[in-house]
Structure formats: structure tokens, C-alpha cells
Amino acid sequence: MxxxxxxxxxxxxxxxxxxxxxxxxxxxxxxxxxxxxxxxxxxxxxxxxxxxxxxxHFQGRPTPVSHLKNLSDLAGGAQIYAKREDLNHTGAHxxxxxxxxxxxxxxxxxxxxxxxxxxxxxxxxxxxxxxxxxxxxxxxxxxxxxxxxxxxxxxxxxxxxxxxxxxxxxxxxxxxxxxxxxxxxxxxxxxxxxxxxxxxxxxxPMMVRNFQHIVGIEAREQFLDMTGELPDIVAACVGGGSNAMGLFAGFIEDDVALYGVEPMGTSSKLGEHAATISFGEDGDIHGFRTMVLKDENGDPAPVHTVASGLDYPGVGPEHAHLYRTGKANYTSANDKEALKAFFDLSRHEGIIPALESAHAVAFATREAPKNPGKSILINLSGRGDKDIDYVTETFGFGEDL
Incomplete structure (x- = not known):
């Protein structure tokens, strides 16, 4: 088999x-x-x-899955859960x-x-x-x-x-x-x-996916143990896409909807986002074939996102494949949505997420009202310690979001 x-x-x-x-x-x-x-x-x-x-004994695995009850109540609809890679040693997957x-x-x-x-x-x-x-x-x-x-x-x-x-x-x-x-x-x-x-x-791309597969293996087992069933929706942010492939790999043989959440930045205009699958085309970058955001000359285009770890004009080739074959779905969250999710998770769950992970949080809170009675598992790929100075100095404490 x-x-x-x-x-x-x-x-x-x-x-x-x-x-x-x-x-x-x-x-x-x-x-x-x-x-x-x-x-x-x-x-x-x-x-x-x-x-x-x-x-x-060094990384502290397995990392837990947490039910984000307060955020779920705030969003309404589906119950939201998070695989806590922010608790992996060094604070990310x-x-x-x-x-x-x-x-x-x-x-x-x-x-x-x-x-x-x-x-x-x-x-x-x-x-x-x-x-x-x-x-x-x-x-x-x-x-x-x-x-x-x-x-x-x-x-x-x-x-x-x-x-x-x-x-x-x-x-x-x-x-x-x-x-x-x-x-x-x-x-x-x-x-x-x-x-x-x-x-x-x-x-x-294969090697990093396989090393990250531990995230999906743990999450699947933990979610079944917590709820007795698999999640209806599994989601993670996607720049290059390692945290998403790690989580997806645990559920790719299951009847579970997989969602990659790309950074929409400030608008859909080229140069103001990094949503490669949403707006890119087939091309070559850094020695491999994938989907690429291109400028008028066919070169990799400039990109923007509030999350530095997602600002790449290409995407992992497996994500391009999953998109083309319909095995996974790809959507986006913009800077404003990610920042709001950053503050919401901090204030309602006591978890400060990385700006990258906040894109997945934004997706979950946006989709939860549309999916009553269902469950959404996101990968909280990292903690936000690295982002707090930049966020508060640039955006304050979310008063305008």
C-alpha cells in the first residue's frame, strides 16, 4: 500500500x-x-x-494543542484550536x-x-x-x-x-x-x-517537510484524544510554507479541509502583498520550479507583508502542487486582519502570537462564524516576542483596529 x-x-x-x-x-x-x-x-x-x-529532552516536544475557548466565543460558530509550536524551544516550529x-x-x-x-x-x-x-x-x-x-x-x-x-x-x-x-x-x-x-x-522541500511532519503527527493524535474526532478544517500561514506542510502532512490522507493562509499585505496591487498562490504564475526561483509573483519583466516581484517571515515572492513547490491538484485550499489575510488577530489572541487567550501565525488566527476568526458546529485547528507556528517592539512602536496597542 x-x-x-x-x-x-x-x-x-x-x-x-x-x-x-x-x-x-x-x-x-x-x-x-x-x-x-x-x-x-x-x-x-x-x-x-x-x-x-x-x-x-532539548526541544520539549510534544507541544500541546490548546482549545482557544475565549477566542471561539468571541468569534462565534466553529470551535478554534491551536497547535502550540510557540512552545517549542526557541519559540517557533x-x-x-x-x-x-x-x-x-x-x-x-x-x-x-x-x-x-x-x-x-x-x-x-x-x-x-x-x-x-x-x-x-x-x-x-x-x-x-x-x-x-x-x-x-x-x-x-x-x-x-x-x-x-x-x-x-x-x-x-x-x-x-x-x-x-x-x-x-x-x-x-x-x-x-x-x-x-x-x-x-x-x-x-521534501526533507524539511519530513522533519516538520512531527507537528502534524502530534496534532492529529492530540486532537483525536481531546475531541474523539478529527478537525473539520486545518489551517496555517504560508510564506515558503514549512509550518503549513508540517501540519498538513499529518492530515493529508484524511477527509479534512486544508487551508494555507497567505499574506495579502496592504492591497492586491503587485508589490503590496506576498500572496503568491493567489496572484502568481508558474516560474523558477532559487533553483526550483514553483509559483512566483512576477514583475513586468518576468522577474520575481517586490513583496510586502507586516510579517517578515512571509515576505517571499515564491512558495514551496509542494504547496503549488497541492493547489493545482485541489488537495489544499489557499486564501489570504491582510496586514490589518493579522494585526487585529495578534491583539485579540493576546488579550483574550494570553498568547502573544508571531505576526506570521497571526495570519492563521485571522483566518480562523473570520471563518468560524461561517462554520457553526465545526472545528478549526490552526498551527500557531511561533510566539510574538520578536514582534512586540515593532508592533507597538508602529501600530500602538491596537486602538485603531
């Missing part, structure tokens, strides 16, 4: 029409090495034992794949970890993994995001990472990826480029 997760992607890293590995020749052998090492090590008892130990990628790198004999970061959570998680395994760490981050996410920059530096400011182009996540790839090429013999989402050339 075969399953979606075992069959997808294919041997060349394609999820239907999307994915693959379009690499400059110098990187081909290094990505081949990563793929072969993952295929071998991920099935070994030693690797699985070590990763399980780390998840339980990112550590799930970062510890695994670092463990993989250690098995491969690498001595350094490299990555891009947007909101800084992937950077913090990778710096944490590097410290745990005694490895060097280099994080590339756009100057705009460095200013917005100052607490995470401080955390990375405290953890021993070198933070490389990226000042060209839009000075955001896309440029951070560009910069990190450029810096990785001459260091590939001793470094692993630990991509921070379900994006990039094969095997990373």
Missing part, C-alpha cells in the same frame, strides 16, 4: 509539475551528497534515536528541521551551518542547533528585517552566529536567500546550507 507522503515527490524531487533542482554546476555534487546522505541516514536507527532524544539538518550535517562531517532568515526564527533556530552541536553558523538577513526583528538578531549573536546584513535589492528575504547561496558556493565542502523552509532545490 502506498501513501501520498511516500510517493511524493518523485525521485527527481518533483511534486507534479513543481520542484526539481536547477543548480549551477559547482553545486550539483554537493546537493547530490546531501540527498544521498539524507536517504541513507534518515532511515538509520541511530539517526532516528538521536533525533527523538533531541526533540523530547523552525527548530524541528534545524536540529535535524544540523544532525544530518554532523553525520556528513560538516563543520559549519549556513542559512537565510526573514523574521529571524530560522536564524535563531539554526544558531541554536550550531551551538548544540559545536558548529560554526553564518546567517544572512535583509537589512529591513534586521531593523524589524532586532530581538532575534541579538539572540543569534548571543548564540554565537555571524549575522550578515544584506543591503541590495529589496533588502528582505529573497535577497537574503540570494546572498546566502552566493556565500555558500565556496564553502560547500565544509558547510551545509540549511534551507529554512520547504523551498529550494531538491531534496530540501
Amino acid at each position: 502506498t501513501t501520498y507522503l511516500k510517493d511524493t515527490p518523485n525521485a527527481d524531487g518533483y511534486f507534479g509539475d513543481y520542484g526539481g533542482a536547477m543548480l549551477p554546476p559547482p553545486l550539483v555534487p554537493h546537493f547530490k551528497e546531501i540527498r544521498e546522505a539524507y536517504d541513507k541516514i534518515s532511515k538509520s536507527a541511530e539517526f532516528i534515536r538521536d533525533l527523538r532524544y533531541i526533540r523530547k 523552525k527548530l524541528n528541521h534545524c536540529m535535524a539538518e544540523a544532525l544530518l550535517a554532523k553525520h556528513m562531517g560538516k563543520t559549519k551551518l549556513m542559512a537565510e532568515t526573514g523574521a529571524g526564527q530560522h536564524g535563531v533556530a539554526l544558531a541554536t542547533a550550531a551551538a548544540y552541536f559545536g558548529m560554526e553558523c553564518e546567517i544572512h538577513m535583509g537589512e529591513i528585517d534586521i531593523a524589524k526583528e532586532a530581538p532575534n538578531v541579538t539572540r543569534m549573536k548571543l548564540l554565537g552566529a555571524t549575522v550578515v546584513p544584506v543591503g541590495f535589492g529589496g533588502r528582505s528575504l529573497k535577497e537574503a536567500v540570494d546572498s546566502a547561496f552566493q556565500a555558500y558556493v565556496p564553502q560547500a565542502d565544509h558547510a551545509l546550507f540549511a534551507i529554512g523552509s520547504v523551498v529550494g532545490p531538491h531534496p530540501f
Whole structure:
């Protein structure tokens, strides 16, 4: 008997029409090495034992599912639940794949970890993994995001990472990826480029999904234990889409409606949002085929969202595949809706969410009145400690929302 997760992607890293590995020749052998090492090590008892130990005794897994009763009462209609990845060590889901990628790198004999970061959570998680395994760490981050996410920059530096400011182009996540790839090429013999989402050339979209699958495995079991049934709707924010694929993977064989929530920013005008599936088209970016927001020249377009971790003009190839095949639905929430959700969850549940996660909260509160008698499970992918200075200095305490 075969399953979606075992069959997808294919041997060349394609999820239907999307994915693959379009690499400059110098990187081909290094990505081949990563793929072969993952295929071998991920099935070994030693690797699985070590990763399980780390998840339980270092990360603090499993993270709980919480019934958001007050928010449900406020919204009316469906009951809202949250998978609490904000309670994972370092405050987000990112550590799930970062510890695994670092463990993989250690098995491969690498001595350094490299990555891009947007909101800084992937950077913090990778710096944490590097410290745990005694490895060097280099994080590339756009100057705009460095200013917005100052607490995470401080955390990375405290953890021993070198933070490389990226000042060209839009000075955001896309440029951070560009910069990190450029810096990785001459260091590939001793470094692993630990991509921070379900994006990039094969095997990373598959590998990161599989490492994040623990979120969906736990959530499915916990929700059944709490309620005796599966949720009707499962939702998560989508930029690159790692937290969403982690949650979706736990329910993809079930009769459950899956929803990815993209950032609509300030309007549907190109350059004022980052809703790739809603407004993008097929194209190539950073070595893989997916859906991309393009400008008039066919290049990746500038994007905007209040949430730095979602400001990417592409999307994970598996999300593009799930959209095209109808296995998942994709919608959006704008900056104003996300900010209102940020304040609502803080004040009515005592949980301050990351701005990225607040997009999923906004979706749940918007959809709950339309679905009386049903249940909505969202992935609360991270906590908002990193965002509180930016939010309060820029938007006050939500008085105008």
C-alpha cells in the first residue's frame, strides 16, 4: 500500500509539475551528497534515536494543542484550536528541521551551518542547533528585517552566529536567500546550507517537510484524544510554507479541509502583498520550479507583508502542487486582519502570537462564524516576542483596529 507522503515527490524531487533542482554546476555534487546522505541516514536507527532524544529532552516536544475557548466565543460558530509550536524551544516550529539538518550535517562531517532568515526564527533556530552541536553558523538577513526583528538578531549573536546584513535589492528575504547561496558556493565542502523552509532545490522541500511532519503527527493524535474526532478544517500561514506542510502532512490522507493562509499585505496591487498562490504564475526561483509573483519583466516581484517571515515572492513547490491538484485550499489575510488577530489572541487567550501565525488566527476568526458546529485547528507556528517592539512602536496597542 502506498501513501501520498511516500510517493511524493518523485525521485527527481518533483511534486507534479513543481520542484526539481536547477543548480549551477559547482553545486550539483554537493546537493547530490546531501540527498544521498539524507536517504541513507534518515532511515538509520541511530539517526532516528538521536533525533527523538533531541526533540523530547532539548526541544520539549510534544507541544500541546490548546482549545482557544475565549477566542471561539468571541468569534462565534466553529470551535478554534491551536497547535502550540510557540512552545517549542526557541519559540517557533523552525527548530524541528534545524536540529535535524544540523544532525544530518554532523553525520556528513560538516563543520559549519549556513542559512537565510526573514523574521529571524530560522536564524535563531539554526544558531541554536550550531551551538548544540559545536558548529560554526553564518546567517544572512535583509537589512529591513534586521531593523524589524532586532530581538532575534541579538539572540543569534548571543548564540554565537555571524549575522550578515544584506543591503541590495529589496533588502528582505529573497535577497537574503540570494546572498546566502552566493556565500555558500565556496564553502560547500565544509558547510551545509540549511534551507529554512520547504523551498529550494531538491531534496530540501521534501526533507524539511519530513522533519516538520512531527507537528502534524502530534496534532492529529492530540486532537483525536481531546475531541474523539478529527478537525473539520486545518489551517496555517504560508510564506515558503514549512509550518503549513508540517501540519498538513499529518492530515493529508484524511477527509479534512486544508487551508494555507497567505499574506495579502496592504492591497492586491503587485508589490503590496506576498500572496503568491493567489496572484502568481508558474516560474523558477532559487533553483526550483514553483509559483512566483512576477514583475513586468518576468522577474520575481517586490513583496510586502507586516510579517517578515512571509515576505517571499515564491512558495514551496509542494504547496503549488497541492493547489493545482485541489488537495489544499489557499486564501489570504491582510496586514490589518493579522494585526487585529495578534491583539485579540493576546488579550483574550494570553498568547502573544508571531505576526506570521497571526495570519492563521485571522483566518480562523473570520471563518468560524461561517462554520457553526465545526472545528478549526490552526498551527500557531511561533510566539510574538520578536514582534512586540515593532508592533507597538508602529501600530500602538491596537486602538485603531
